Amino acid sequence: MTTPLALVARGLSRDFRGFRAVDAVDLEVAAGTVHALVGPNGAGKTTLFNLLTGFLAPTSGRIELAGRDVTGLPPEAVARLGVARSFQITSLFGQLTSGEHVELALQAAQGGGWRFWRSDKLLHRHRPRARELLAMVGLGELEQSKADSLSYGRKRALELALALALDPQVLLLDEPTAGMGMEDVERTIELIGRVREGRTVVMVEHNMSVVGALADRVTVLQAGRVLAEGSYEQVRADEAVITAYLGSGSHAAH
């Protein structure tokens, strides 16, 4: 028996003015697994994420979410179908506090954003859950801090809290540990390990120790194409992957 597929890309391509950033990518992510997407800079990982979440329309190909065709749906519709993403380049609402960020995300998931005739104090009903989520990502003390004032690593943590607030079926994380110190990386590994229960996680990750610790399956992208796919050990031993990485010289697996 095969496990059901949470997320599928078939022949997915995306051109930017003649340049093919994602080239006929086939991807099958089994429900409940952690699937890592690796590859050198410019391989098309973020573009693939943008395609999967509706931020970019594919030039060709299709996307399925739990068997349902979601090709061409706008990002908010994909989000409401249970796909949450974090952004590689931290993307927050500068003037809102951490707490307000998470309240807003919880409201997005539960509805109520249309109520222009009610007080914004209504958002405080999400406060207990928001505090839990902030504590979970290590921002328990920083509920009142504006996003702009947070350090880089903490902004990354808030990104994660926002994605988790949506209680998604599928969690897409674009380089969740980029720029983090050792300690924060450890905590993030532990956190992803915890929140993966009952979800499917797809993550772009350069840090091979993170991939090794979490990923059930790894897809290697290069120049928009799938170069290899398999378990972490299989991919590490793959001739083509070794050549590609040593050839490009930028990211040796460590």
Next chain:
Amino acid sequence: MTESSALVAQEMAEAERPGPEPRGSALRRNARWLLLAAAVVFALWLPFGLYPAVAVEILCWALFAVAIDLLLGYVGLMSFGHAAFWGTSAYATGLVAIHWGLPFPLAVLCGALTATVLAVPIGYLAVKRTGIYFAMVTLAFAQMIYVVANKWSSLTGGENGLQSVPRAITDNFYFYYAALPIVFGGLFLAWRIVHSPFGRVLVAIRDNPSRARALGYAVHRYKLMAFMLSAFLAGLGGGLFAMGHRFVSLETLHWTTSGKAVIIVVLGGIGTLWGGPLGAAAIVRLEDWLSFSGFEQIGLVTGGIFVLTVLLFRRGVWGTLFKRR
């Protein structure tokens, strides 16, 4: 069912037991109440200090400016075509007053609702654009409406406008006080919108639309709703303007009318809500004074003020038009 009733119970509990407030906020809130009280007293005094007709005019433009500010300050969209809503409401208000003999608050409400309906197709097309393109699309639609109103003279009176709109309260002094509750109602609505769950979403969209979409907020639809609410407020102002003058001219639909509303907000302060009434009082009073002293080139002065404000507070207008995708 049970979930929603649980939510209601939770909301009620929250209402009784507000969360911890940051220090000093009690003081700030008291200051705010004082400011509000002062503004109300000022508004009640106004027709004693000015010609009542000018005071009425200030009320109308205050609503119009707040409508612009709702979009400009809280969604980051600069409409250059809001005369479409102000003017359409003015005509609709005048027409229902003339043909159906509706009392003025109802006539104004009809006008404002007409403007809101008109905002659906215009907003639907406009909110897909941002920055200068949004301004252009709104301007283009407003110009279309202007041309239609000019040509459709059997309904609008064309160049002659709508003459002798009936009004039961003929004295402008008393009309001012009859109009004041409607204006306060409109201003309260704007305040409520800005400080609502919806308003929070608008600010999030203004600051980072992609992130808001990734959370599941349908950004275009939120913008459209804000656009309609803004058109409603502009319509309230335009309807009162028609009743205030007992006359509707094509000028209510002219692009210079949209421009004047933007000038008022920019001068009064973008994204403050207070800026609208403040700027309206200043500009209307100034224009009245200029025309009273026989000065012909009023547009030159308000235009000059606009240019100066834009140059001095460049980021506001400039940032909105050119710094957003």
